[in-house]
Amino acid sequence: MEVIKKLADAELLEAIREGRGLDAAIKSVYRDHFGSMAWLVKNNNGSQQDAEDIFQEVVVNFIELVQKDKFRGESSVKTFLFSMTKNTWLNELKKRGRSDARELKYEKMKDKEEMDVSHLIAEREAKKQVMDIVSQLGDTCKKILVMFYYENLSMNEILANLEYENEQVVRNKKYKCLKQLEQMITSDPSLTQTLKNILHG
Amino acid sequence: MDNSTRYDDEIMRYMDDEMTDGEKMEFEKRLATDESLKQAMSNLQLAKEAVKSFGLKEKVSGIHRQMMKESGAETPVKQIGNVRRIVRYSVAVAASVLLIFIVIEGYKFYTLSPQKLYSENYTAYELTTTRSGSDSVESKIEKAYREKNYTEVIKLNANSVLSVKDVFLTGMSYLEINDVSRAISNLQVVIADVKDDKSSVLKDAAEYYLALAYLKNNDYDQAIELMTAIHDNSSHLYKGKFNRKYINRVKRLKWR
Numbered sequence: 205m206e207v208i209k210k211l212a213d214a215e216l217l218e219a220i221r222e223g224r225g226l227d228a229a230i231k232s233v234y235r236d237h238f239g240s241m242a243w244l245v246k247n248n249n250g251s252q253q254d255a256e257d258i259f260q261e262v263v264v265n266f267i268e269l270v271q272k273d274k275f276r277g278e279s280s281v282k283t284f285l286f287s288m289t290k291n292t293w294l295n296e297l298k299k300r301g302r303s304d305a306r307e308l309k310y311e312k313m314k315d316k317e318e319m320d321v322s323h324l325i326a327e328r329e330a331k332k333q334v335m336d337i338v339s340q341l342g343d344t345c346k347k348i349l350v351m352f353y354y355e356n357l358s359m360n361e362i363l364a365n366l367e368y369e370n371e372q373v374v375r376n377k378k379y380k381c382l383k384q385l386e387q388m389i390t391s392d393p394s395l396t397q398t399l400k401n402i403l404h405g
Numbered sequence: 406m407d408n409s410t411r412y413d414d415e416i417m418r419y420m421d422d423e424m425t426d427g428e429k430m431e432f433e434k435r436l437a438t439d440e441s442l443k444q445a446m447s448n449l450q451l452a453k454e455a456v457k458s459f460g461l462k463e464k465v466s467g468i469h470r471q472m473m474k475e476s477g478a479e480t481p482v483k484q485i486g487n488v489r490r491i492v493r494y495s496v497a498v499a500a501s502v503l504l505i506f507i508v509i510e511g512y513k514f515y516t517l518s519p520q521k522l523y524s525e526n527y528t529a530y531e532l533t534t535t536r537s538g539s540d541s542v543e544s545k546i547e548k549a550y551r552e553k554n555y556t557e558v559i560k561l562n563a564n565s566v567l568s569v570k571d572v573f574l575t576g577m578s579y580l581e582i583n584d585v586s587r588a589i590s591n592l593q594v595v596i597a598d599v600k601d602d603k604s605s606v607l608k609d610a611a612e613y614y615l616a617l618a619y620l621k622n623n624d625y626d627q628a629i630e631l632m633t634a635i636h637d638n639s640s641h642l643y644k645g646k647f648n649r650k651y652i653n654r655v656k657r658l659k660w661r
Binding site for chain 1: 417450469
């Protein structure tokens with residue numbers, strides 16, 4: 205049976221930053237914050253599905269920001285997630301061309317501790333676009349790249365998961381896959397530039 | 406070979422942390438001055454970061470599904486809510502219909518009376534034949550009955566030797582003037598006289614009116630017994646007068 209542990213903000217940020225116990229940290233974020241963030245979306249003309257999609261996106265962005273040390277607990281995690289959720293949903297509404305009334309309603313929800321996360325909104329579409337590009341890779345490519353670059357598995361461990369002759373074959377495959385992905389991304393100069401801005405911003 | 410491919414091997418080794426410290430320092434020095442290398446490195450770095458984001462997105466997506474399932478996400482709850490709402494609505498409608506039914510039936514039961522049932526079913530007996538030119542006692546009774554002079558019928562009855570038909574008309578006359586007990590007595594006499602004549606029109610008529618007379622006199626058991634017998638007799642002339650529904654309504658009178 206899984207032990208449910210409520211993490212304090214500092215513990216949560218440390219777990220995310222270090223990458224140890226990341227699953228437990230994500231679950232903690234869901235248990236502690238999904239309800240109120242879903243309420244925020246649904247109270248502003250969003251559906252349950254909208255709330256789930258937006259929160260998922262916010263959690264991914266939140267973890268990336270913490271891991272890149274761009275959020276160090278200047279405000280509470282809840283306040284930060286609230287700002288991210290609010291801006292992401294506002295951005296989504298704008299994208300759907302239904303901003304008028306909702307924007308006005310959002311004005312009423314302003315939080316004293318609200319942080320400026322508006323720059324994240326501009327990056328949203330580029331991130332979605334690049335996720336679509338990665339999805340277009342073959343399954344084996346995705347597996348090898350994710351195992352190596354996200355899960356930090358060694359070539360030997362990857363070999364155990366795939367039917368290849370030896371590590372060198374896996375290494376070559378990994379190179380070809382990453383190269384293919386690079387070419388798919390850089391074939392769109394505008395996207396490339398936006399992503400570089402995000403990466404080095 | 407373009408620049409990006411030319412540099413790929415060492416960029417990969419650098420990105421994958423496979424260089425020695427010396428190689429790494431050397432590479433970083435070149436990176437600071439070689440714009441082509443920097444560009445190639447930057448592009449591959451983008452691909453690597455994209456993979457990391459994709460991996461994280463997949464992880465969060467998996468946990469998201471798990472958490473929604475664990476918490477019984479609102480979508481299914483909503484569905485249950487809808488089902489509950491439909492059930493509640495249906496129960497409310499059913500309860501309303503039941504209540505209306507009970508009120509109507511209650512009203513019917515409350516307003517049910519032997520007189521009402523009697524009036525619903527009673528049709529005055531009418532003579533179909535005349536005996537023109539005759540001056541007999543029988544014809545006088547029949548004539549008086551035809552003229553609805555029921556007291557005259559009863560008066561003539563007292564002074565005459567009566568046929569079964571006259572007894573019947575006398576019974577009918579008592580029924581018309583609401584002397585139900587005497588009506589019952591006369592009709593019972595008629596039935597007793599013609600009991601062996603299974604095809605007698607008079608017998609069927611006497612039974613029909615006797616059943617109604619019992620009803621009017623609050624003799625429910627006898628009324629029900631006779632009405633049921635008439636209903637069950639396929640050749641009875643008055644079978645159609647007492648259907649099951651009518652007999653059940655008479656039965657209800659007993660419960661009041």
